[in-house]
Amino acid sequence: MKLDTSGFETSMPTIGFGSSNDMLDGFSTVPSFDLPRTTDFDGFQKEAVQMVKPAKGTTTLAFIFKEGVMVAADSRASMGGYISSQSVKKIIEINPYMLGTMAGGAADCQFWHRNLGIKCRLHELANKRRISVSGASKLLANMLYSYRGMGLSVGTMIAGWDETGPGLYYVDNEGGRLKGDRFSVGSGSPYAYGVLDSGYKFDMSVEEASELARRSIYHATFRDGASGGVASVYHVGSNGWTKLSGDDVGELHYHYYPVPPAIAEQVMEEAAAE
Amino acid sequence: MTKQHANWSPYDNNGGTCVAIAGSDYCVIAADTRMSTGYSILSRDYSKIHKLADKAVLSSSGFQADVKALQKVLKSRHLVYQHQHNKQMSCPAMAQLLSNTLYFKRFFPYYAFNVLGGLDEEGKGCVFTYDAVGSYEKVGYSAQGSGSTLIMPFLDNQLKSPSPLLLPAQDAITPLSEPEAVDLVKTVFASATERDIYTGDKLEIMILKADGIRTEVMELRKD
Numbered sequence: 001m002k003l004d005t006s007g008f009e010t011s012m013p014t015i016g017f018g019s020s021n022d023m024l025d026g027f028s029t030v031p032s033f034d035l036p037r038t039t040d041f042d043g044f045q046k047e048a049v050q051m052v053k054p055a056k057g058t059t060t061l062a063f064i065f066k067e068g069v070m071v072a073a074d075s076r077a078s079m080g081g082y083i084s085s086q087s088v089k090k091i092i093e094i095n096p097y098m099l100g101t102m103a104g105g106a107a108d109c110q111f112w113h114r115n116l117g118i119k120c121r122l123h124e125l126a127n128k129r130r131i132s133v134s135g136a137s138k139l140l141a142n143m144l145y146s147y148r149g150m151g152l153s154v155g156t157m158i159a160g161w162d163e164t165g166p167g168l169y170y171v172d173n174e175g176g177r178l179k180g181d182r183f184s185v186g187s188g189s190p191y192a193y194g195v196l197d198s199g200y201k202f203d204m205s206v207e208e209a210s211e212l213a214r215r216s217i218y219h220a221t222f223r224d225g226a227s228g229g230v231a232s233v234y235h236v237g238s239n240g241w242t243k244l245s246g247d248d249v250g251e252l253h254y255h256y257y258p259v260p261p262a263i264a265e266q267v268m269e270e271a272a273a274e
Numbered sequence: 275m276t277k278q279h280a281n282w283s284p285y286d287n288n289g290g291t292c293v294a295i296a297g298s299d300y301c302v303i304a305a306d307t308r309m310s311t312g313y314s315i316l317s318r319d320y321s322k323i324h325k326l327a328d329k330a331v332l333s334s335s336g337f338q339a340d341v342k343a344l345q346k347v348l349k350s351r352h353l354v355y356q357h358q359h360n361k362q363m364s365c366p367a368m369a370q371l372l373s374n375t376l377y378f379k380r381f382f383p384y385y386a387f388n389v390l391g392g393l394d395e396e397g398k399g400c401v402f403t404y405d406a407v408g409s410y411e412k413v414g415y416s417a418q419g420s421g422s423t424l425i426m427p428f429l430d431n432q433l434k435s436p437s438p439l440l441l442p443a444q445d446a447i448t449p450l451s452e453p454e455a456v457d458l459v460k461t462v463f464a465s466a467t468e469r470d471i472y473t474g475d476k477l478e479i480m481i482l483k484a485d486g487i488r489t490e491v492m493e494l495r496k497d
Binding site for chain 2: 084088232
């Protein structure tokens, strides 16, 4: 039986690797990658993924409320059971009014978000206006769809503010794209959803919303081993995004659940005062 | 028909450990010189450190054939850059180039675990750490390779600086002086050699400063 490998061929021109001029032009077309020449592509991909074990495991969330979009994430990257970094930037600044979150393969998310940023800028230059959140998320979703089944791992949310107001889309490596008000992505997302859903109201101030986002991330890092590090919270308003806070989750724990001083110490203090 | 699995793998792991530490005006990059395959030692004197530009030095562990291929690609891209821009590539620029180079082989990865060290545009030390497919991060120090899980916890203990993600931002400069950093690297490799069979023989240290690069060699256990 002859296997149908037409899905692996790209109809776009191949980028020659050596010349840097081609690299620049290449971003207006689908980048084409070196593929291994094997009969068992899926099996090879499985083994390759096992070998390189891309960093993943995370908690990210975003929600729309009265004052715009709130985006929050942890900062831990794990490779199997080893924590490879506690300071990964999981909220990626695509441009001054749009943010993307990173969940899944770190390299995949970094590369495709950067690629999306370039495409958004090219759109601005070609059309003399900013790209909409809907448009940006569609660009990303279509790119990921063309690599469907090849083992990319991307679970991202595109959050921004455009002419229609605040926008939030969830995009993943299957090529799925969902518009919504509240999303949480990653291994810690069930825990984050629990806190987020129970505390959410559309009419919240920026402070209340950022506190809700921070607490959701904190609770997810508390229970999920693959999430931790620093909880970052961003707000996207009509003037673009601002970073509201970055707190170490270990310190947040004692902030939310302070340890009361032991009774014995109190007794001694009273004795000394007399 | 049962699926047949390949008896041959295009990859091999040649072992070894690489470490880099960034300081206020220097960068220390170190790697052991043992190259092995399985339980055999192929060479006791194989350098894993390579200078890519005046201010950027790459150290990689993993599959050395892929590392060699990667270095060739980076060297040639750097040459093109020099022709086009009439200057050497800066360390942050090389860092981005390395990330893209690794990602372009996303579906047939370079089995290389890289640490890029150098001086940034302001002359401060910078270290970039990578995974095999190109995700990277600017850090104050890093270890990659077979001994990395032994070395990183100790470096965290000695050098841990506040995360760059904290707000309000806290200063993350390592207060370590250059001789202290070199000493720390020697200590760390001596310990890793005790407990990792793929690390040993000799330690090669490259110290990058604004006025040039200095190399030191230290003997490690050969067993």
